[in-house]
Amino acid sequence: MNILRTIVAKELLDGVRDRRSLFSAFLFPFLAPLFIYGLMTLVIQQNTETESITLPVINADAAPALVAHLKEAGFIIEAFEGDPEAEVAAKTVELVLSIPIDYQKTMAAFETTRVTIIHDGSRNDTSATVRQVRNLVRIYSSELNALRLVSRGVSPKLMRGLQTENGDIASDEQRAANFLSFVPIYVLMAAFVCGLGLAIDQTAGERERRSLEPLLINPVSRLSIVFGKCLAASIVAALGMLITLGMCLGAMLMLPIDELGIRFSLKAQQVVGLIMAILPIPLLASSLQLLLGLFAKSFKDAQSYVGFLVFIPVVPTLVMNFLPFATSFWMYFVPVFGQSIMMKEILGAEPVPLLAYPAAALPTLLAGLLVCWLTSRLLDQERVIQS
Amino acid sequence: MIEVAGLKKSFGDVVALRTVSFKAEDARVTGLLGHNGAGKSTSLRILYGLIQPDTGFAKIDGVNVSQDRILAQSKLGVLPDGQGLYQRLTPREHMRYFGRLHGMTEDMIEQRSQELIGMLDMGSIADRRTGGFSQGERMKVCLARALVHNPKHIVLDEPTNGLDVMTTRKVREMIQELKTLGLCVLFSSHLMYEVSKLCDEIIIMAEGRVAAQGTPEQILATAEESSLEDAFVTLSERVAQI
Known part of the structure; x- marks a missing residue:
């Protein structure tokens, strides 16, 4: 000892x-x-920060209702002109939402309208924003779908065959x-x-x-x-x-x-x-x-x-x-x-x-x-x- | 008394000791003389319990080192090859550590340290860290560390190797002093004149064997030479021819 x-x-x-x-x-x-x-x-900051993110949008005037929906979620909409791919690649903007010129026309014809999110998938810091924008567009789309069904006398419930409930046991x-x-x-x-x-x-x-x-x-x-x-x-x-x-x-x-x-x-x-x-x-x-x-x-x-x-x-x-x-x-x-x-x-x-x-x-x-x-x-x- | 008999030791294919037997009596200085690689350090390492011989034994005061290493080591003071010190400890702390490892009480350590500081003239360096010490100062600490528990047997492996003239002289005086105190002193060297000056008894080693053992006069007679240096060469060559 x-x-x-x-x-x-x-x-x-x-x-x-x-x-x-x-x-x-x-x-x-x-x-x-x-x-x-x-x-x-x-x-934590990146995951919780939603307000006052600027979103550059091409041809924003063509889709006032969609833009209003995004604004409501806290985005500041900014008109974008120029080459979106080049600017995303140069990291001068995080992402660009591109609305087609014929947006109103295809909407009125009840066709599928395509909006494009131009972003760099290899960047970790922007993925949360991209996900958020995509989600907002999807929500807007389903609201739109519901309205279209109602206008034809069909219940929107028909579109919801399955829905998940959150049952996290942790x-x-x-x-x-x-x-x-x-x-x-x-x-x-x-x-x-x-x-x-x-x-x-x-x-x-x-x-x-x-x-x-x-x-x-x-x-x-x-x-x-x-x-x-x-x-x-x-x-x-x-x-x-x-x-x-x-x-x-x-x-x-x-x-x-x-x-x-x-x-x-x-x-x-x-x-x-x-x-x-x-x-x-x-x-x-x-x-x-x-x-x-x-x-x-x-x-x-x-x-x-x-x-x-x-x-x-x-x-x-x-x-x-x-x-x-x-x-x-x-x-x-x-x-x-x-x-x-x-x-x-x-x-x-x-x-x-x-x-x-x-x-x-x-x-x-x-x-x-x-x-x-x-x-x-x-x-x-x-x-x-x-x- | 230190006694080794029939020591054999190989490191892999290299045979370090073929058969080594010798004795070192109390109150005498015994010198182990040999070329580099003759087996001096290996014999001493077996003697102070660092390595095991393949066959044969080493005894300190009758205690077999292989059988009761700890008891044998407690009877020994050793100055091994190289001057390894703890750079962040002072000489006094070195003595305290080694004294405690030898089971000494704090009072005994204190008293003995004071004695050694006087004996080795270490007053000015006793409480300085050994980090920046000169070779002579380092040697003093190594000696103090080896002697702190007041051993009856002292083994020194090439104690003057690489030292300056002044320190070498101090070490030689020290060896004489230890002898007058009645200790059994065994030291190794490859320097002929050092051994001839200091020793009562000389052991000449070559090729892992003992070539001759005896007083300087006996060595001269065995070799039929008039100087010890010639005797050393003759005896070493004789062994090499076997």
Whole structure:
């Protein structure tokens, strides 16, 4: 116990004094949520902004009723002259609605009249507006159809053979959790990012500085050396992870996501649940980093190997998005995967079985200890000790 | 007393040690002399528990290093090849860390650190981070780190390698001082004159074998030469022909 405390204290002191790498380690917890907050605010704005969008229309005079319908929905109509395709391509206008010159003539003849929306389908920022205009034209068209039927003595109901009702079973919180699925990724990523520098410095760095050999000459078991180093890196990683969690939750509460028709609220109970769920992750993350750090031939090698580990937390969320499934209990047992599911459920205010906590924590902690043991075995190999 | 017997070690296809046996007595300085690649560092690494021999054993005060590494290591002070330090820690913190790893109490560490700071003339650098230290200052920290737990046996792997004249002289004085304190001092070198000046006992290694062991006079007699340098060359060549 004393030996462990000695190693942890030394590694933390050494790590804290390395201001530059400490700074870069904690850039992630502070910057990532801010970046996400900015991005999400932008998305929400784009999705909710309807008023005062200018819509350039060719030949607007030919269809006063349609134009009035668009104006009513909040568009400012602007007469457009020139080459619509060229201007859309040059991004001087977002989209152009083109009304044919014979609009009135075909209308009067009860023929199909075609209006054209000229836009750039590869642009993400205009797709919402395009969809909105297309929808408004469709609504106008169905109103027109109804009037045409009525004028011939036919009930407009005949046109509505089928209609869908919205039966969304997801609660507002669940939809919010889905919308904010980046939170579990970022929080778990922080566990892999924040202790990374310290873990490499303690392994590949220690070997490259030739201080590994003097350390191993001490009358201490290899396992306690590895475990002490792992604990030191985990403490830093856990700190970074908890800061990221706090920042992300803060950002979620501040985001005006209710404007999207979804709701997010947070109880103290949920925060405690989240922390309990993710706390074992740093130990596993740090132990893997130490293993790769010792396994790598050099400091630079170690950095690129360990860098790949950062993508581990992305996998579960990707799987959940592309292969939707219902949660079965065995899934909690899979390290990182279990924690991702739990975070998503807790954020969505879904009930999480109490047994899920130990079910997720134990395999993760055991895996971390196993990796520590493997790492300590590496320290018996000449190839690993000598730089 | 340090004793190794019948050590054999191969790294893949490369045979580093063929058969190595020697002894280093207490209160004596024993020098391990050999060309680069003769097997000096490998023998020492086995001795201080860093690598395992294929066959044979190393004993510190009768404790077999392979069987009870931790007990054997607690009896040893080691200055390994290279001067690896923690750049962000001070010499005092180095001594504290290694003292704690040896299970010393805080009082003992404090007292011993003060002693070593005086002995090695480190007063002005004891509380500065080792990051910008000169080679001589680094060597002092390495020595202090090796000696903090007051070991009865001290092993130094090429302690004067790459040092300037002043520091080399300090290290040699230090070795003499340790001997007068009754310690068993074993050090390796590839410098003939260094070994002949400092050692009571010389072990000449070549090609992973011990070519000769004895006092400087005995070595001369074995080789039938008049200078130690000639004796070293003759004995090394003799082994190479086997």
